[in-house]
Amino acid sequence: MIAARDVAEDTDSTGAENVATVLSVEALGISVRTEAGLQPLVSDMGFALRRGETLAIAGESGSGKSITALAIMGLLPAPAVRVTGGRIRLGETDLTTLGERALQTVRGNRIAMIFQEPMTSLNPVMTIGTQLIEAIEAHDPLPRVEARTRAIAALQAVRLSEPERRLGQYPDELSGGMRQRVMIAMAIALRPDVLIADEPTTALDVTVQREVLDLLRRLQRDLGTAIILITHDMGVVAEMADRVLILRDGRIVEEAPVARLFESPRAAYTRELLNAVPRIGSGAVQTARARPTGMPVARVQDLSVAFDLRGGIFGRVTHRVHAVEGVSFEIHPGETFALVGESGSGKSTIARALVGLVPFSGSVEIAGQRLGAGRHALRAVRRAAQLIFQDPKAALDPRMRVGDLVAEPLVIHGIGTPAERRGRVANLFERVGLAPADADRFPHEFSGGQRQRICIARALALEPRLIIADESVSALDVSVQARVLDLLRGLKDDFGVAYLFISHDMAVVENIADRVAVMYLGQIVETGSRDQIFRDPRHSYTRRLIEAVPIPDPTHVRQPVDRPPSEIPSPVRRIGDPPNRRSLISVGHGHLVAE
């Protein structure tokens, strides 16, 4: 695609430090075998990693960043995917020529890797201790007692509380952040020369991400490990990296020291990528809207959702998950109301309750119809409010043509003749930026962003009053995300629809929301206009959330806080021990804060 390597290079701005190169990749090519012959996944990849440095490999999905990491580890899914050229040199050894046996001594020992999803990388039926000690013993034949001491030291290094007790625990007894710490402990236990972190914080909440990033940085300072950080998040790049490789379609588009990259990106693609990144504080200046006086589209009062947990031999209800606890809000026509919070805060449960997918107590009124007032009202609500899910692939029936999927809401609610419906589907396809001819294809033939457009078209089919977007842009690449957000904004103006926008991403929320509610453990802790929340956050949790967001600006200095892992307290409580309801106090102009 790119004829000559129009790679903007200025690697040696930090001086000639080639002496300390620990890992070098030269002209690496990786291909996958398909029916149509060998398809290149990565071509002409080259970089040098120096001791103690963090090299970020950034790019959108399909750019070849994870495949490169797997190639370095010798973990490519052979025989379908394999290295077709080039060298990977660790010190003096060329890893591409090593056999599996020799690679095993390199893996973990000299190069370690941490993956995105800590739960799937840990064996759920073995204790943390067994897994850690096994990893140590595999490379270092130590007496058991000594290996155990090393394991405890590694857990201390990653700041896990009570390391001795952790050794006896199973992975599912730990939270996501703690599991990722265990993975890091495993990776550093043998003091590898190179640590490859593949999207290490993508599956974590922002406040936990903050802690893990701080931890990685501190470990690097102490141990001098070279880190290859693979990420799609330019904020993480800005905070962590010394040098950055920008990848696209398996090729290096730009290589630069981090400050230079953000200050004056040379490649057009890098500029595009950086422009698409949502930034806090870049949201359009809010026009002071008169508070709408009309009937709210949605009125939620004292909404609670609880799930019973059964235990004991008689299967009695012993505990209850208080997913949502006494939440009230209103959404006005044409308004975007955002719910933000970390995982387990109950925001998705609210989305499901609003369309009658989970039983609840309290009152929900949408477009004048009270949910729970019989089948007729439920049907009316399901026409007036539409839900868009996070993962469009999971939300579309893979066996139906997308045209039928978009027409389905019309069929269900008996709207129009078949010919009218087809016309409407064609219009909707055009409106969301797809070709009407695409209607005959199946969901798997589209990309992630296109699939989300199909879901949006489906949601618009009934001309709803309210669209509930549950993390609807979270799974998309930044450039795609920016375009989908633009689309959602445009639709709001055209159709006069109101949004309930649910997200964990503070930057995205700041860009799209008119009003915001911050949720913590099933309750709203602060609510107000976007400016009130982001310019004048009053609750300590809101402040922590905003501060935790990585900022795509390498000049932004942040004091690393060396915190032990903080845990979000559990919403699971014993029967007869309900959580305390927080009461909201007004601090003026509709800005409410929990005590």
Add this chain to the structure above:
Amino acid sequence: MTNASLSEGAARRSVIARLIRRPTAVFGFSLIVIAVAAAILAPVISPYAPDAQHFDGLTIEGAPLPPGGAYPLGTDLLGRDLLTRIIHGARTSLVIGLAANGLALLIGTLVGVTAGYFRGWTGAVLMRFTDLMMAFPALLLAICLAAIFQPSLWIVALVIALVNWVQTSRILYTETTSLTEREFIAAERAIGAGHGRILFRHILPHLLPTIIVWGTLGISTTVLLEATLSYLGIGVQPPMPSWGNIIFENQTYFQAAPWLVFFPGAAIVLLALSFNLVGDALRDELDPTQRGRD
């Protein structure tokens, strides 16, 4: 709807067109056609009457004749022409294989999908009943049922169906419960789709591959179960031939007259194989995500 149904028709035609391009499917399909044709035309194409005992069909010592001569596949212990009996046996075996198996699939799907989709009390009662049926020895159950009803071809088919639905229902139950949890089902409910639409438009199409595989696998088991029942005297009553009872009548003479077991056995295997091949091809072609894989 005209345009939509046109394109629907075109899609279905192209499924057939694509099936034709699979040699294994064509092979299986041809064998099925031959078996069905043989069954329908049995009186016309078979060289003799099915229960005619031929005087020259036995050796002087009274042993059956090996294949060749006037009896292309040999004769059985009573001097009857084996080819004729296999052709007539195709009638019984196809009825059992298709009707009994079809009925078993229908009951199994109904019970499994209902239990898996609605769960709760309905599901618990249905599945405990299924477990009970599964724990009960199938053959014993078949014997009991056959003893209650008067043995005839259709009763035997019914009995086999009542024994064989259990596995299908169990498997479809598990699949339905996991399908029901999938997000696109929640999405359907959120736009107001009723149970009927979700079950028939969104759940059943996903179960189709499993149903097809179990259906084709079930053909050989049902044909053999019929043989077992015949052997116990509660299946198809002699002298009416079925592939199963030809094998069982003659199995003790396997060493002396192996053709008596080999030919009907080969017929069962080939029929089962044909249905399997066609079923596999159909399963792949009906799945839009698999299309164009090979």
